[in-house]
Structures are given as structure tokens and as C-alpha cells.
Amino acid sequence: MQEQFQGVTSQTAVDKVEVFLRTIAQNLIMIVFGLLPLFFIPVLFAPFGYTKTLLVIIGVLVSCIFFSLSVLRSGSVKISAPWALAAFWGVAIVTSVSALLSGDMSDSFVGDTLGVHTALFMLLLATIMSLSSVCGQTKPTILRFYILLTGSAIVLGVFHLLRIVFGADFLTLGVFTSTSSTPLGGWNDLGLFFGLSILLSLVALEQLPLTKPGKILFSVVVGVSLLMLAVVNFFAIWIVLALVSLVQLMYTLTKDRFAAETLSLQGKEDISIYSVALSTAVFVCSLVFIIGGSTVGGFVSDMTDVSYVEVRPSFEATVDIGRQVYSENAFVGIGPNKFSDAWRLYKDPSINQTVFWKTDFASGSGFMTTQFVTGGIMSIIAWVVFFGLFLVAGFRTLFKAVHTDRFWYFIGTSSFVAALYLWGMSFIYNPGPVVLLLAAMFTSLMFAAHGTLLSSSGRRFSITSNRQALFVLVGTVMIVIVGSASILFYLGRHYTSVYAFSGAVSGLDGSTTIEEVEEVIASSYKIIPNDVYARQLASYQLSRMNTLIALQEPTPEQQQAFQTAAANGINAAQLAVNTDPTDSLNWSTLGGIYSLLAAAGVEGAQERATEAFTSARSFDPLNPSYGLLEAQLFSRTNDTEAARTSAMAAVQLKQNYTDALFFLTQLDIADGNVEAAIATTRAITSLEPNNPARFYQLGVLESSAENFDAAIIAFSRAVELNNDYSNARYFLALAHIQKGNSADALEQLEAVLALNPGNEEIESLIEQLKSGEVFEIAPERLSEQIQEPVSVNEGEEKEVTATETPNTPLVRSVNTSATSTDEPEESMEATEEEVVN
Numbered sequence: 001m002q003e004q005f006q007g008v009t010s011q012t013a014v015d016k017v018e019v020f021l022r023t024i025a026q027n028l029i030m031i032v033f034g035l036l037p038l039f040f041i042p043v044l045f046a047p048f049g050y051t052k053t054l055l056v057i058i059g060v061l062v063s064c065i066f067f068s069l070s071v072l073r074s075g076s077v078k079i080s081a082p083w084a085l086a087a088f089w090g091v092a093i094v095t096s097v098s099a100l101l102s103g104d105m106s107d108s109f110v111g112d113t114l115g116v117h118t119a120l121f122m123l124l125l126a127t128i129m130s131l132s133s134v135c136g137q138t139k140p141t142i143l144r145f146y147i148l149l150t151g152s153a154i155v156l157g158v159f160h161l162l163r164i165v166f167g168a169d170f171l172t173l174g175v176f177t178s179t180s181s182t183p184l185g186g187w188n189d190l191g192l193f194f195g196l197s198i199l200l201s202l203v204a205l206e207q208l209p210l211t212k213p214g215k216i217l218f219s220v221v222v223g224v225s226l227l228m229l230a231v232v233n234f235f236a237i238w239i240v241l242a243l244v245s246l247v248q249l250m251y252t253l254t255k256d257r258f259a260a261e262t263l264s265l266q267g268k269e270d271i272s273i274y275s276v277a278l279s280t281a282v283f284v285c286s287l288v289f290i291i292g293g294s295t296v297g298g299f300v301s302d303m304t305d306v307s308y309v310e311v312r313p314s315f316e317a318t319v320d321i322g323r324q325v326y327s328e329n330a331f332v333g334i335g336p337n338k339f340s341d342a343w344r345l346y347k348d349p350s351i352n353q354t355v356f357w358k359t360d361f362a363s364g365s366g367f368m369t370t371q372f373v374t375g376g377i378m379s380i381i382a383w384v385v386f387f388g389l390f391l392v393a394g395f396r397t398l399f400k401a402v403h404t405d406r407f408w409y410f411i412g413t414s415s416f417v418a419a420l421y422l423w424g425m426s427f428i429y430n431p432g433p434v435v436l437l438l439a440a441m442f443t444s445l446m447f448a449a450h451g452t453l454l455s456s457s458g459r460r461f462s463i464t465s466n467r468q469a470l471f472v473l474v475g476t477v478m479i480v481i482v483g484s485a486s487i488l489f490y491l492g493r494h495y496t497s498v499y500a501f502s503g504a505v506s507g508l509d510g511s512t513t514i515e516e517v518e519e520v521i522a523s524s525y526k527i528i529p530n531d532v533y534a535r536q537l538a539s540y541q542l543s544r545m546n547t548l549i550a551l552q553e554p555t556p557e558q559q560q561a562f563q564t565a566a567a568n569g570i571n572a573a574q575l576a577v578n579t580d581p582t583d584s585l586n587w588s589t590l591g592g593i594y595s596l597l598a599a600a601g602v603e604g605a606q607e608r609a610t611e612a613f614t615s616a617r618s619f620d621p622l623n624p625s626y627g628l629l630e631a632q633l634f635s636r637t638n639d640t641e642a643a644r645t646s647a648m649a650a651v652q653l654k655q656n657y658t659d660a661l662f663f664l665t666q667l668d669i670a671d672g673n674v675e676a677a678i679a680t681t682r683a684i685t686s687l688e689p690n691n692p693a694r695f696y697q698l699g700v701l702e703s704s705a706e707n708f709d710a711a712i713i714a715f716s717r718a719v720e721l722n723n724d725y726s727n728a729r730y731f732l733a734l735a736h737i738q739k740g741n742s743a744d745a746l747e748q749l750e751a752v753l754a755l756n757p758g759n760e761e762i763e764s765l766i767e768q769l770k771s772g773e774v775f776e777i778a779p780e781r782l783s784e785q786i787q788e789p790v791s792v793n794e795g796e797e798k799e800v801t802a803t804e805t806p807n808t809p810l811v812r813s814v815n816t817s818a819t820s821t822d823e824p825e826e827s828m829e830a831t832e833e834e835v836v837n
Contacts, residue, residue: 021070025063026141029131032059033441034148036434037184037193038155042174045502047495049185049433050113053121054495056437060127061484067135068480072473080451081133084389088443091382092126095119095336098375102335104582109336112532113498114491116433117337117363117370128440132448139407142445146200146414150221153197156184157224164231164304180308185432187308188814191232192425192435194225198241198282199421200414201225202248205275207410215274222278226285231304233289233297234814236428240421242286249279310814311356311800312430313343317810318364321346322373333376339363341582342373344620347810352622352654354808359800365812367426367436387423390443393450394420401453412449418442429814497527505536514540525575531586534576538589541569545596562600569593584623587616591629599636609633624653628660640667656693658727665700674705692721696728703735711735719748726755733765742769 032055041051099108099119111118131137160182163170168179180187201218204210210218229237252275289296301307313321324346325334334342340360351357363370372380394416401409422439425431504520518537525533544565548558573590580586591612597605610630617626627650634643644667650660668677681698688694699714715732718725729748736745746769753762806813 015074018070018073021066021073022135023141025067025070025135026137027144028066029059029063029135030137030141030145031148032056033438034145035152036437037149037152040175040183043503044175044177045499045506046175047113047498047502049115050495050498052185053114053124053433053437054491056128057124057491058488060124060131061488063131063135064127065481065484068477072477075473078136079134081130081447082389082393082450084386084393084443085129085133085447087382087386087389088129089126091379091386092119092122094332094378094382095122095371095375098332098379099336101332102338104335104338104580106529107335107337107580110494111337112530114494115337115362116367116431116436117339117374119336121433121436122336125436125440128437129444129447132444133451137445137448139411142411142448143407145441145445146204149200150197150217153194153221154224156182156190157194157221157228159183160190160228160231161224164306179304179306185434186310187232188234188310188429189432189435191229191234191237192422192429192431193438194228194232195234195237195241196418196421196438197225198222198229199244199417202245202275202279202282203410203414203417205278206248206252207406207413209406219274219278222282226282230285230289230300231306232308233300234429235290235293236425238286238289240424241282242290244417245279245282245286249276249283252276252279309801311806311811312814313361313364314810314812315365315369317348318366318369318373320348321364322369325373326376329376331376331378333374333379336371336374337362339370339374341619344584344623347622349622349653351808351810352624353656354806354811356800356806356808356811357654358623358625361800363430365430366428367430369427370430390419390423394446397446397450397453402455405452408449408452411445412453415442415445415449419446494528497524497530497533500524500527501530501533501536529579531576531579531583534572534579535583535586535589538569538572538576538593541565541572542589542592542596545569545593549596549600566593566597582619584616584620584626587612587619588626588629591616591626591633595629595633595636598633606633606637622653624650624657624660626650627653628657628663631660631663635663635667640671643667655688656691658693658696661693661697662700662727665697665704668701669704674701677701678705678707690721692718692725692728695721696725696731699728699731699735703731703738706738708735708738712739724755726752729755730762737769742772745769 036052036056039052039055040046040048096109096119099105102108107118109119114121159171163176163179168177168181175181176183182190184190184193198221201221205215205218208214229241321339321342325342328334340362343361364373368383371383375382397412397416401412419439419442422431422435422442426436426439500520501524504517504524507517518540521533521537524530525537545562548554548562548565551558554562570590570593573586573593576583576586577590591609594605594609594612598609610633613626613630613633617623620626627646631643631646631650634640634646644664647660647663647667651657651664654660665677668674678698678701681694681701685691685694685698695714695718699711699718702708702711702714712732712735715728715735718728719732722728729752733745733748733752736742736748746766749762749766749769753759753766756762
């Protein structure tokens with residue numbers, strides 16, 4: 001087969017069909033990206049980030065189909081791209097190889113919701129970067145993208161400012177339940193976007209011959225963006241804006257002497273007052289927040305009533321995780337999208353003493369550092385080569401341009417600045433999909449400007465006179481069309497399964513019974529096998545078994561129901577294990593089911609439960625909950641000594657493990673060793689005087705011995721050490737009730753209710769106390785805990801937020817407006833909802 005490679009030639013006639021198809025391809029992708037920050041589905045349980053990513057995939061694939069048809073019509077295609085594009089395809093290939101070798105290809109390639117660290121997402125970024133180089137872009141289509149992006153920034157800014165002024169209940173649109181909820185994705189991603197808007201506006205004011213309305217428009221964008229950045233208060237963004245605005249201010253004032261050779265590209269008009277004024281405003285505002293730090297940020301947070309604390313592993317903790325990963329597999333790492341696995345295996349043991357003890361961080365200190373950890377040395381090399389070539393291409397575009405087109409020079413400058421800013425921020429932060437997709441698009445536009453400004457002819461592949469090449473082209477176009485349709489079909493099914501599962505679990509899809517929920521989840525698993533779905537089904541069966549086994553005299557129907565739930569639970573849990581045998585949660589769920597069967601006297605169940613818990617511990621060795629689960633298993637089979645040993649092992653991993661300490665007190669009470677346990681616990685409190693969980697344990701023991709005065713002292717000390725300790729406050733209230741101190745008890749219970757809104761038991765107690773009714777506390781109430789308040793949350797995209805700034809060097813907060821607390825956080829229990837990620 002012969003291929004003809006020839007330079008760019010002028011066509012004597014314009015093929016309207018070919019131009020029409022190519023124009024659709026070019027405009028479609030620009031419109032998708034221009035509206036991407038605003039796009040969302042107004043359904044609360046719709047996977048937010050996945051929805052935006054799927055929109056881009058649809059846009060990219062449809063654009064590729066139209067462009068391939070235009071190539072089929074014209075018989076030729078021109079490709080003009082710098083080496084940096086090939087380098088990024090190297091990044092995507094290295095990531096894919098790492099995924100193939102990870103041992104869990106499903107999680108590494110797609111994950112639960114096509115997260116930003118998956119191999120498929122990296123391939124998507126590479127494809128986006130290639131669009132402008134292959135499909136080509138014209139000034140009108142790029143201008144349309146900039147206009148839409150500017151409009152998106154204004155709409156987002158006005159939308160959030162209105163919600164800040166009128167409250168979170170204003171303009172909820174059915175999905176934005178808090179002031180920090182945003183159509184863009186994450187709250188800090190919103191800050192990155194407004195930082196991008198300011199940078200693009202400054203470049204436009206400096207380089208474009210704008211009319212007065214145009215200058216006013218960009219001034220409005222800068223003003224709105226600065227207001228929103230003051231609320232978000234992302235410290236690193238202020239640093240970038242201060243540097244860029246200062247450089248631009250100095251350049252604007254001296255540009256007639258600074259770079260005479262580029263003035264032909266930028267124009268020789270007088271200095272823009274708008275540019276000087278806005279650069280100065282941005283610099284001064286940035287300087288205020290840099291110097292003021294958390295003080296200014298805290299003031300703005302109080303004024304706007306917006307409090308948001310996003311936390312992530314520190315750089316030092318991420319490096320330590322990477323060191324451990326490299327000791328096992330240095331070349332390709334643990335695999336993309338598997339940082340949480342590495343975190344469970346190699347996290348610092350001291351993290352167990354914080355509220356983050358069972359938080360599975362899906363990423364490290366930044367996107368790039370996470371890539372380096374999960375992808376190994378090959379990933380580092382690939383990324384370094386890409387960034388090196390990217391910087392070379394960008395600087396050559398700015399300083400070696402030979403094509404005197406002012407608008408293309410603006411495109412080259414703005415796209416390079418935008419891409420450099422977004423990629424640079426990914427080193428210190430883990431952005432969501434919108435930010436990374438925009439980074440890829442601006443990189444693509446920079447590549448297009450690079451070819452135009454440097455007058456790169458590129459290569460034109462023509463098959464107009466070669467029949468064999470024509471057949472190859474037709475086959476290639478067919479592959480593109482069929483491949484695009486296949487990808488859309490698979491991802492459509494994948495998205496449908498995630499959508500259905502999320503709706504069923506949240507109960508927002510109309511499911512009213514647990515049976516209906518289980519049916520939807522089972523259908524989701526049939527569409528796309530996912531261990532999260534199977535594990536959720538197993539947890540429902542486990543809940544049924546817990547309810548039935550607690551019955552004193554079960555009927556034959558209830559016994560049969562228990563057996564059915566056990567069989568279904570084992571099948572579902574085993575299915576989860578088979579789907580992903582590296583997830584400790586799957587093994588612990590299976591162990592929990594066998595543990596209940598052991599309590600019911602099923603032969604061999606105890607051994608199977610122990611094996612499952614052992615397997616779970618092998619993938620999460622520092623998690624103390626498995627020791628407690630084993631202790632409960634031994635307790636159910638009346639092996640008190642083994643139960644005590646396992647519970648003590650859990651406490652050794654986490655000294656402030658409230659549940660394990662409470663379990664030990666229950667063992668002491670059941671054995672009649674209360675006095676000896678009290679003496680031992682008192683001695684321990686003298687060794688651990690700042691551990692509120694130990695004082696809580698002592699208070700429970702004193703209450704069981706009816707030493708209510710001593711119990712009040714112990715519980716009060718626990719509350720003093722941790723003001724948000726719900727269980728300590730709850731039992732303190734019960735002790736006050738026993739002593740007849742209704743006012744003190746009411747004060748504690750109201751504090752507990754504030755920490756646990758909607759708790760019916762607490763509400764009932766408060767009503768009884770307010771009515772003046774004298775009542776006795778049932779003995780069983782003195783042996784029941786309540787749920788601790790949620791202090792750590794994982795969002796859909798594994799965005800971890802907390803109620804306060806971390807007091808550990810292993811975890812850092814992103815927002816400087818967060819204020820630290822002086823109260824120790826060692827005993828605060830963090831609860832996390834299992835969501836699809």
C-alpha cells in the first residue's frame with residue numbers, strides 16, 4: 001500500500017459537505033466545553049462529576065464521528081502537533097499499562113464513577129488534547145468557546161452571590177442543598193475556575209482591541225470572581241493571582257520598551273487604563289488575603305455564613321505512602337485509582353488517634369503527587385517529559401511567533417497561561433473532572449495556536465489518488481464510528497447502573513420498601529458488576545439477620561426468614577469478594593454474616609468468620625474495627641477471654657476507640673468484675689489524662705456500679721476534653737437523671753440533640769424532662785450507646801470534608817478560612833456514608 005505525504009496545498013473549490021461536517025465537529029466540542037461548568041442534571045442522586053465527564057465523552061466521540069466523515073469526504077487530513085502531545089499520549093499509555101498490571105483492572109480503568117485518576121479518564125484527556133491538532137479549530141469556533149466560558153463565569157458568580165445573600169434555600173434547583181454546593185462540582189474547584197476567569201480576563205484586557213462594553217464585561221468578570229474567591233479563600237490561588245497580576249502590571253507599564261518585537265502582534269495602542277486598574281485591584285486583593293490568612297478568611301466566612309473545610313493527606317504523608325508503594329513495585333506503582341488501597345496498607349499508625357482513622361483518602365496531597373504514587377517511576381518520567389515539552393512549546397509560541405495575527409497570539413497566550421495555571425494547581429491540589437478537562441482543552445488550544453503562530457505546515461495525509469489507501473480510510477472511519485458507538489453504549493450502561501443504585505440507596509427514586517431497593521440494586525449489578533452493589537445487598541441481609549436473631553422466641557416463619565437472609569447475604573457478600581478481592585470492606589461484610597451464623601450455632605461459621613476478618617485485616621492492617629468485630633464474634637460464642645484479647649488489640653491500635661472500650665466495660669459488667677475494672681481504668685486515666693474515651697469508659701463502669709457521683713465526674717471530664725463527645729454527654733445526662741438533677745440533664749441532652757438532629761430517643765427524653773415527669777432509667781438504657789456526630793464526610797468524588805481544621809500533620813486543610821480548635825479531636829468518631837465513587 002502506498003501513502004502519499006504532501007505539504008499543504010490550496011484547493012481550487014470548497015466542498016460544502018466536507019466543510020459542513022468539519023464545522024459541526026469543531027463547534028460541537030467548543031460548545032460542550034463552554035457550557036461544561038454550568039451543566040448538571042437536576043436530580044439529587046445523579047452522580048455529579050460522572051455526569052459532566054459523560055457529557056464531554058459524548059461531545060468528543062460525536063465530534064470525532066463528524067470529523068471522520070469529513071475526512072472521508074475530502075480524502076485528506078492534516079495533522080500539526082508539537083511533541084508535547086505525543087508525550088501526553090505517553091502518560092496515558094503508561095497509566096493504562098499500570099492499570100493492566102494492577103490486579104484490579106475494573107477499578108483502575110473505570111472505577112465506580114470514572115474518577116479523575118482512572119486510566120480511561122487519562123485517555124480522555126489525551127483525546128481532548130488531540131482534537132485541535134487533528135480536527136483543527138478556527139478563530140470563530142475558539143471565540144465562541146471563550147464567550148461561552150465567560151458567560152458561564154458570570155452566571156456562576158451571580159448564582160452563588162445570590163445564594164450567599166438570600167441563603168442556602170434560595171435557588172436550590174432541587175440539588176444544591178448547602179451554600180457551598182455548586183453546579184461546577186467541588187467548592188474549591190469553583191475557586192480554581194474563578195481564578196482562571198481572572199487570568200483570562202487580564203490577558204484579554206491587555207491583548208485584545210476591546211470596545212468599551214467589552215472592557216466593562218471583563219471588569220465585571222474580574223469583580224465577580226474576586227468576590228467569590230474571597231468566599232472560597234483558596235490560599236494557593238491568591239499566590240498565583242498576586243504573581244501574575246504584578247507581572248502583568250509591570251509589563252503593561254513598560255511594554256513599549258520591554259518587547260518591541262512582539263508589539264506587531266499585540267498592537268501599539270496606548271496603555272489600557274482598565275488593564276492597569278484591574279491588575280492593581282487583583283494584586284492588592286490577593287495581597288490582603290495572603291497577609292491576612294485565616295484572619296481575613298474567617299471574617300469573610302462569618303460575614304457570609306459559609307464554612308467549608310476540605311482536607312487531604314499532607315505532602316509528607318503522601319511521600320511516605322509513595323515510598324512504601326515503591327518498595328513493593330517501583331516501576332508501575334500500585335495502579336491508577338488505587339491510592340485508597342495504598343493508604344489503607346501504608347498509612348501512619350498515628351492517624352488512628354484522629355477523626356480520620358477510617359477515612360479512605362482516594363488521593364494524596366495533589367493530583368500529580370497521587371499520579372506519581374499510583375503510577376510508579378514510569379509515571380513520573382512520562383509526566384516530567386510532558387511538562388518539559390509543554391513548557392518549551394508554550395514559550396516558543398509566545399516568543400518565537402512569526403505569524404502576525406493578533407487574535408491567534410491572544411489565543412496562544414491565554415491558552416498557555418490557563419493550561420499552565422490549571423496543571424500547576426494540580427501539583428498542590430486534587431481538582432475535580434471539570435478543572436482537569438478544561439486543562440486538557442486549553443492545552444489543545446495552545447497546541448493549535450503553536451502550529452499557527454509558528455507557521456507549522458504540519459503533515460497532510462492524502463488518499464485521493466490511491467484506491468488501496470481509500471479502502472484503509474473507509475475502514476478507519478468505520479472503526480471510529482463503531483468504536484465510538486461501543487464506548488457510548490458501555491458508558492451509558494455504566495452510568496445507568498450508577499444512577500439507579502444511587503437513587504435506590506438514597507431512597508430518592510421512589511423506592512419505598514427495602515425489597516424494592518434490593519431489586520433495583522440487583523438490576524444495577526446485572527448491568528455492570530460492581531462490588532459496591534453486591535456489598536450493599538449483603539449489608540441489607542445482615543441487618544435483617546441482626547433483627548431476627550435478637551428475637552427471644554422466633555416463629556418458624558421467622559427462623560426460615562433468618563435462613564433465607566443468611567443464604568442471600570452470603571451469596572451477595574461472596575459476590576462482592578469475587579468482584580474485588582482487594583477491598584477490605586467486602587471481606588468484613590462477609591465476616592459479619594458468618595459471625596451472626598456462629599452466634600446462631602451454625603457449625604463452621606466461626607472459622608469462616610475468622611478467615612474473612614483475617615483477609616480484611618491483610619488489606620487494611622491498621623484498622624482497629626476488625627479486632628472489635630472478632631471480639632464480638634468470640635463474645636457471641638461465649639469465648640470471653642478471646643473476646644477480651646481481640647478488643648484489647650483494637651484498643652492498642654486506637655487508644656481512644658470508644659466502641660472497643662465500651663465493649664470491654666460490657667464484658668467486665670457481665671463477668672461481675674466491675675470494681676476491679678474501675679480500679680484498672682482509674683489507673684489508666686492517670687497514664688492517659690488527655691484521653692476522653694478513657695474517662696468515658698470509667699464513667700460507664702461507675703454508672704453500672706451505681707456510683708453516679710463518680711460517674712458524673714468522669715463523664716464531665718470526658719466532655720471537658722472533647723466538647724462534641726455525644727456519648728459522654730448522653731451518659732452524663734442519664735447520671736444526672738439518676739441523681740435528680742433534671743436541669744443539668746436537660747442541658748446535656750439538648751447539646752446531644754444539637755450534635756445529632758432528629759434523634760427520636762433524645763427528643764423523647766427531653767420532652768419527659770420538660771414535662772417535669774419523674775421517671776426511672778431502665779437498666780438496659782445504661783448499656784446502650786448513641787451515634788456520634790459526623791465530623792468527617794466523603795463526597796461523591798471522594799472529596800473529604802471535616803467540621804474543623806485537622807490537628808495532625810498527616811492531614812491538611814485546603815481552605816485558609818477554616819479555623820482550628822483547641823479541643824483535642826482524638827475521641828471524635830467519624831462516620832462515613834458508603835457512596836458510589
